[in-house]
Amino acid sequence: MALFYYNYIMSAHFVLGRHKFTNGPIHIKSVNPENKHDFICLDCGKQLTCVLNVSADTKHFKHRTLTCNATSETLLHITVKEIIAQNSKIKLPDGLEFEYVEVLLEKKWDKYKPDITLKSNDKTLFVEVIVSNPISWDKELTFSKKMQDCLIIDLSYYLRDFDVEQLKLDVLEGKDLKRMIYGFKKGISHSKNANDKTDLLKLLGFGIGGYLLYKYFQPTPIRKRKYRRR
Ligand SMILES: [Zn+2]
Numbered sequence: 001m002a003l004f005y006y007n008y009i010m011s012a013h014f015v016l017g018r019h020k021f022t023n024g025p026i027h028i029k030s031v032n033p034e035n036k037h038d039f040i041c042l043d044c045g046k047q048l049t050c051v052l053n054v055s056a057d058t059k060h061f062k063h064r065t066l067t068c069n070a071t072s073e074t075l076l077h078i079t080v081k082e083i084i085a086q087n088s089k090i091k092l093p094d095g096l097e098f099e100y101v102e103v104l105l106e107k108k109w110d111k112y113k114p115d116i117t118l119k120s121n122d123k124t125l126f127v128e129v130i131v132s133n134p135i136s137w138d139k140e141l142t143f144s145k146k147m148q149d150c151l152i153i154d155l156s157y158y159l160r161d162f163d164v165e166q167l168k169l170d171v172l173e174g175k176d177l178k179r180m181i182y183g184f185k186k187g188i189s190h191s192k193n194a195n196d197k198t199d200l201l202k203l204l205g206f207g208i209g210g211y212l213l214y215k216y217f218q219p220t221p222i223r224k225r226k227y228r229r230r
Contacts, residue, residue, distance in 0.1 A: 013051075013060040013061070014028075014041075014042075014061045014062070014070070014075060015027055015028045015029075015060055015061070016028075016042060016075050016079070017031075017040065017041065017048045017050075018041065018042045018045075019038055020038045020039065020040055021038065024082075025075075025082070025164065026039065027164075028050065028052075028061055029056070029059065031050050031052065031059075032052075033052060036050040036052060039061060041061075041063065041068055041070060042070070042074075042078050043068060043069075043070035043074050043078060044063075044067070044070065046064070046065070046067070046068060047064060048061040048062065048063060048064075049061070049062050049063070073131045073132045076131050076155060076158075077115075077129055077131045079164065079167065080129045080131075080167070080171055081105055081115060081116055081129065083168050083171050083172065084103065084171065085103045087172055088100055088101070090127075090151070090171070090172050091172065091173050091174065091175060091178075092151060092175075092178065092180060093151075093175050093179055095175060098118065098120065098123075098151075099120055100120050100125070101119060101120060101121065102118070102119040103116060103117070103118055103119075104117040104119070105117075109126070110142055110146065112139055112142065114126035114128060115127055115128050115129045116129070124148065125150070126148055126149070126150040127150070127151045127152075128151070128152050129153050130152060130153065130154040130156055132156070135152060140181055143181045144181060144182070144183060146183070149181065149182055149183050150180070150181040151178060151180055152178065152180070153178055154177050154178070154179070155177060158177070
């Protein structure tokens with residue numbers, strides 16, 4: 001796939017648009033005069049004008065009317081949601097993967113709309129993508145109180161001039177930009193089980209080791225003592 005870049009320039013000008021036919025985000029650099037009518041806004045879906053008749057660095061998309069409020073942050077937010085929606089597993093901060101079979105965007109939950117709701121066969125994981133506004137304390141508290149696990153992906157300080165393939169890796173396979181809000185006294189079932197299994201194996205190992213050590217060392221002094229008594 002070609003490399004796409006976001007540019008942090010004036011909010012009315014974007015370097016990312018959506019191709020009408022492939023439905024994917026595309027960088028203005030990949031647009032040529034023949035297909036310049038094929039792009040719409042990632043946010044509002046309206047037709048975009050491609051401004052190509054300028055130097056390579058300043059090529060951009062722009063709206064034909066001033067009715068769209070999209071910013072570079074909005075487009076980053078949308079792109080991250082699409083990356084997650086188009087895949088089926090995501091790495092959690094503890095390094096384990098959460099596999100999901102259903103993705104719901106902006107689905108209402110309580111009085112909130114988590115950015116993404118991921119469902120595995122037996123577990124729901126919310127995902128919040130932070131680009132400009134931090135997650136509110138009451139929302140965070142509600143996740144905990146209602147025992148809902150939430151993965152926070154914080155892109156507040158993410159370099160805005162980036163490559164979309166790298167963004168995909170960071171979102172799906174990275175750990176650095178992520179943290180978890182665990183539901184009260186309850187972790188993600190996948191990681192929880194895995195940890196439990198590891199703990200159990202360790203415990204079993206120590207148990208067997210301890211028993212062998214006991215068997216090896218313990219009988220000797222008893223025998224010696226018995227011999228001494230004779
Ligand atoms: Zn728009």
